[in-house]
Amino acid sequence: MNAYLDIVLRSVAVYAFMIVAIRLFGKKELSQLNSTDVILILLISNSVQNAMVGPDTSLLGGIAAATVLFSINFILKKLMSRSKWFRSLLQEKPQLLIHEGKLDFRQLSRLDITHDELKEAMREHGVEHFTDVKLAMLEPDGNISIISGDKNLRQTHFKRRRNRKNLTMG
Numbered sequence: 001m002n003a004y005l006d007i008v009l010r011s012v013a014v015y016a017f018m019i020v021a022i023r024l025f026g027k028k029e030l031s032q033l034n035s036t037d038v039i040l041i042l043l044i045s046n047s048v049q050n051a052m053v054g055p056d057t058s059l060l061g062g063i064a065a066a067t068v069l070f071s072i073n074f075i076l077k078k079l080m081s082r083s084k085w086f087r088s089l090l091q092e093k094p095q096l097l098i099h100e101g102k103l104d105f106r107q108l109s110r111l112d113i114t115h116d117e118l119k120e121a122m123r124e125h126g127v128e129h130f131t132d133v134k135l136a137m138l139e140p141d142g143n144i145s146i147i148s149g150d151k152n153l154r155q156t157h158f159k160r161r162r163n164r165k166n167l168t169m170g
Contacts, residue, residue: 007056010053076090091140101133101134122146
C-alpha cells in the first residue's frame with residue numbers, strides 16, 4: 001500500500017476513535033480543563049502520533065497526517081451545520097438543571113454538579129435564590145446558562161470547572 005494512503009487511513013481511524021472516546025467520556029470534560037486534563041491531552045496526542053504516521057516520521061508524513069485531520073474536522077463541521085441528525089450524533093445536548101425555580105436533583109446528581117457550583121453560577125448571573133431562576137441549563141460546552149425572571153438583571157455566563165480552585169469567570 002502507498003505510504004501516504006496508509007497515513008491517511010490511520011489518521012482517519014484515530015480521528016474516529018477520538019470522536020467516539022470524547023462522546024463516551026463527555027464533551028463537557030474537555031471544556032473543563034485543569035492541569036491533569038492538559039497532561040492527558042498531551043499524552044494522548046503523543047500516543048496516537050505513531051498510530052497515524054506509522055514508521056514514516058518525515059516532514060511530509062507529518063504534514064499528510066495534519067492535512068487529513070484538518071480535512072476531517074472541516075468536513076465534520078460542514079456536515080454538522082447541514083444535518084440535524086449528524087449534529088445530534090456528535091454533539092451533547094443542553095441539560096436542564098432548574099425550571100421555574102425547581103431544581104432537577106436527579107439531573108444535578110447525574111451530571112455531578114454540586115449545590116455550591118450551582119449557587120456560584122447563580123451569583124455570577126446576579127441571581128440570589130433558586131426560586132428566581134426561570135431556567136438553568138448545562139450547555140454542551142460546560143457553561144451553566146441561567147435565565148432569571150427579572151428583566152433588569154444582567155445575564156452573564158459561568159464556565160463550570162471541575163476543580164473549584166481553578167474556577168474562572170467569563
